[in-house]
Amino acid sequence: MNTTPITDATFALILALLLVAPLAIAGVALVNTGLGRCRSAAQALLGNLAIVAVSAIVFALVGATFLGGAGHVLQLAGKPWNWAGTGPYLLGGLGTASPHAQLALLFEFLAVALAAQIPWGSGADRLRLAAGCAIAALLAALVFPLVAHSVWGGGWLSQLGVNFGLGAGFLDGGGAASVQVLGGVCALAVVWIAGPRKGKFPKEGLSTALPGHNAVYVLFGCLLALVGWLAWNVAGALLWLHAPLSALPVTAVNTLLSASGAIAATFAVTRFRFGKPDASLCANGWLAGLVASSACAGIVTPLQSLFTGVVAGILTPLLVELLELALSIDDPSGAITVHAVGGLWGLLAAGIFAPQPGQLVAQLVGISALLGLVLPLVYLFFWLLNRFVAFRVDGDGERIGMDLHELGGGAYPEFVIHRDESYR
Amino acid sequence: MKYAGLLVMPAGFFLTLAALILFPDPAMRAAFVLCGLAVEALGLVVAVRGHMAARGESRL
Numbered sequence: 001m002n003t004t005p006i007t008d009a010t011f012a013l014i015l016a017l018l019l020v021a022p023l024a025i026a027g028v029a030l031v032n033t034g035l036g037r038c039r040s041a042a043q044a045l046l047g048n049l050a051i052v053a054v055s056a057i058v059f060a061l062v063g064a065t066f067l068g069g070a071g072h073v074l075q076l077a078g079k080p081w082n083w084a085g086t087g088p089y090l091l092g093g094l095g096t097a098s099p100h101a102q103l104a105l106l107f108e109f110l111a112v113a114l115a116a117q118i119p120w121g122s123g124a125d126r127l128r129l130a131a132g133c134a135i136a137a138l139l140a141a142l143v144f145p146l147v148a149h150s151v152w153g154g155g156w157l158s159q160l161g162v163n164f165g166l167g168a169g170f171l172d173g174g175g176a177a178s179v180q181v182l183g184g185v186c187a188l189a190v191v192w193i194a195g196p197r198k199g200k201f202p203k204e205g206l207s208t209a210l211p212g213h214n215a216v217y218v219l220f221g222c223l224l225a226l227v228g229w230l231a232w233n234v235a236g237a238l239l240w241l242h243a244p245l246s247a248l249p250v251t252a253v254n255t256l257l258s259a260s261g262a263i264a265a266t267f268a269v270t271r272f273r274f275g276k277p278d279a280s281l282c283a284n285g286w287l288a289g290l291v292a293s294s295a296c297a298g299i300v301t302p303l304q305s306l307f308t309g310v311v312a313g314i315l316t317p318l319l320v321e322l323l324e325l326a327l328s329i330d331d332p333s334g335a336i337t338v339h340a341v342g343g344l345w346g347l348l349a350a351g352i353f354a355p356q357p358g359q360l361v362a363q364l365v366g367i368s369a370l371l372g373l374v375l376p377l378v379y380l381f382f383w384l385l386n387r388f389v390a391f392r393v394d395g396d397g398e399r400i401g402m403d404l405h406e407l408g409g410g411a412y413p414e415f416v417i418h419r420d421e422s423y424r
Numbered sequence: 425m426k427y428a429g430l431l432v433m434p435a436g437f438f439l440t441l442a443a444l445i446l447f448p449d450p451a452m453r454a455a456f457v458l459c460g461l462a463v464e465a466l467g468l469v470v471a472v473r474g475h476m477a478a479r480g481e482s483r484l
Contacts (some may be wrong), residue, residue, distance in 0.1 A: 077445040164444055164453075192426070192475055201479060327472055328479040358450065364457050365440055372437025372464040376430045 010238065010245070011099045017235035018106050024228025025052060025114050030221030031287065032121035035212035035280060035333045039401025040125045042411035047120050047129050051136040052113040058140040059112045065089055066145035067108060067153050068101070079163045081156045085149045104152070104239055110232075111179045112144045118183025119190040121333030123391065125197050125210075126398055127190065129406050131391040138381055139186065147374060148178040152240055157369065160362045167359030170366040171350055173236040173243075173251075174229075174294030176343040177366055184340020185375040187331065189382045194391040196330030198398050207324055210332070215279045222286045229290040230255050237298035247298070254297040255290065258309035262289025265313030273317065281317045284334040288312040288342035295346030300353040308349040312342050344370070426478065429471030436463030 006014075029048035036044045068087025073080045088094075094102065116136035120127065150157040151172050161169035172178060201207050212218060230252050237243040237251045266285025270278040289309035296308055319337040323329040329336065344367055351363030382391075392398075397405035404410060443456030 079445070160444075196479070328476050329472075361450070361454050361457055364454075364461060365444065368437050368440040368457065368460050368464060371468065372433045372435075372440065372460070375468075376433050379430055 005098070006100055006103075006238075011103065013245075014103045014235050014238050015106075017231040017238075018103065018110065020231035021107075021110050021228050021235060022113075023224050024232055025110065025117060027221040027223070027225025027228055028114065028117050028121070028287075030217045030224065031283060032117065032124065032333050034214040034217030034221060035121065036124035037210065037401070038213035038412055038415060039403055039410060041213060041403065042409070043129060043402035043406050044120075044124055045411075046407070047127075047132045048117055050129060050133050051116045051120055054133045055112045055116040055136040055140040056109055058137045059109060059144070060091055062141040063112065063145040064091055064105065064108070066142070067149045068105070069153075071149065071154060080159070082154060082159065083150065083156060084146055085153050085155075100239070103235075107235060107239055108148055108152070111148065111175050112140045114175070115139060115144055115179045115183040115186070118180070118335045118339050119186040122187035122331045122335045123190045123194050124332040125402060126392050127194055128389075128391065128393050129402075131194075131386075131389050134385055134389040135186065135190065135382065138385060139182075143186075143374070143378060143381065144178065144182065147182050147370075150369070151178050151366070157362075157366050160365060161356075161358070165358055166362035166365070167351075167354060167356035168362075170362050171241065171299060171354065171359070172295055172347065172366070173241045173298040174233040175236060176291065176295030176346045176350075177370055180291045180294055180339040180343035181347070181370045182374060182378075184336055184338070184343060185370065186378050186382070187333075187335040188329075188340065188375070189379040190391065191329055191331050191336070192379070193382055193386050196328070197332070198395070200330045201328055207328075207330075212280050212332070215283075218280055218283045222283050225287060225290060226256070226259060229259070229293065233293060233297040236294070241298045243298055250302065251298045253302055254300060254305035255293040257302050257306045258293035258297065258312070259286050259289035261306040261309030262286060262292070262313030262316070265310045266317050267313075269314055269317050278317070280334075281320060284320060284338050285313040285316045288316045288338045291339055291342035292346035292349065295343065296350035296353065299350050304349070304353045308346060308353075311349075312345055315341060315345065425474030426471045427474070429467045429469070429474055432467030432470060433464045436460045436465075436467060439463055 033044040065087045067085045069085045071082040072084045073082045116139045120132045149155040157170035160166040233255045234248050263286040266282050267277045270281050289312050292308050292312040320334050351360035440457050440460030447453040
């Protein structure tokens with residue numbers, strides 16, 4: 001882990017940015033809620049709050065230990081492979097740690113909360129609150145610390161440059177790998193284990209459209225997410241890429257351009273495909289652009305960032321449709337496409353456009369670890385967790401809605417809640 | 425079938441790791457890293473096909 005001293009001014013700047021970064025969490029929470037059904041809205045938003053709380057507590061008690069410190073090192077083929085942290089227990093010595101270490105820990109607290117939120121959106125309308133909290137606890141205790149240590153904590157992925165001459169090692173300034181792709185593969189595992197919503201894939205015909213209940217939440221969530229993402233990417237560039245202050249405006253511009261290119265591309269694709277632009281897919285495109293920027297905003301030029309966003313925006317509506325219609329994957333928030341695919345594309349783009357030789361191979365090795373190691377591991381953990389804490393609500397709960405079933409009251413008590421049959 | 429696919433994916437990752445250790449030549453290393461990713465993609469396709477088959481059976 002880098003312990004480069006930072007000036008007081010830089011410390012204050014990063015701290016201020018990290019105090020704004022939770023707006024990304026708020027934005028994703030609103031998107032998750034708006035893309036679900038109205039009879040599960042209160043449970044969805046409460047779940048987002050509960051997940052943030054559980055992940056913070058568990059990360060403080062357990063996860064931070066596996067992330068910080070010098071790390072456990074395996075010697076393999078004459079090279080050190082630093083795979084897990086050896087930090088102090090229960091955040092011991094945090095007050096006297098170096099300013100960089102304190103800010104890094106704050107960044108990681110926010111990162112684990114955002115990562116744990118992502119699968120919650122995919123499990124909307126059928127994932128139990130207890131299951132969402134259990135998933136957050138597992139991510140915060142074990143999975144996130146191991147991934148984040150490899151990428152940010154001086155672990156083996158960050159050392160690919162030193163040990164194997166692969167560019168500057170695996171680069172992930174804004175958490176595209178540790179947060180977005182990790183959250184996205186967790187979303188895939190949750191969707192596979194919990195199964196689709198009742199009535200989504202009927203015996204006859206194509207899948208049923210179950211549209212999100214509030215486009216205003218979704219689109220306002222996108223605007224909130226932009227503010228959070230700007231802070232996130234700039235703070236990440238300072239903390240993990242050690243960018244000079246003069247490079248920060250470009251990082252912010254790149255973030256905005258990536259999101260803008262993405263929503264413009266999604267707007268055009270949905271306009272061409274359906275005759276009119278689709279609001280929820282445009283929101284997904286915007287988020288995919290932000291996610292892609294997490295990997296490369298601090299590395300690429302503005303034009304390259306715009307290109308990255310445009311590609312993310314073209315991929316998003318096509319993949320959302322492919323997952324639902326061809327692959328029978330019911331992902332209400334589109335998290336698999338937005339966070340997993342958007343994050344992977346951003347990581348790849350960072351490798352393609354980075355000036356250092358060997359950077360592309362370093363990024364490919366990181367992508368290989370996320371797909372070949374993290375996805376099967378997460379699926380195994382969740383499969384086991386599902387034996388103890390059932391992910392899916394019972395049929396009766398799904399019929400009456402998660403709000404009434406889990407909370408005893410709805411988010412909109414004065415609204416008439418439609419039965420399933422009214423959608424058919 | 426889904427489990428078979430998920431078991432193939434780590435094999436691709438280990439191929440990537442082996443490429444790092446065994447091939448100092450950049451071109452050879454890059455080629456084997458790509459092979460590792462291809463194996464992972466194959467595993468993912470098998471896992472997704474397994475999911476689709478399971479969903480198809482549950483609809484009957």
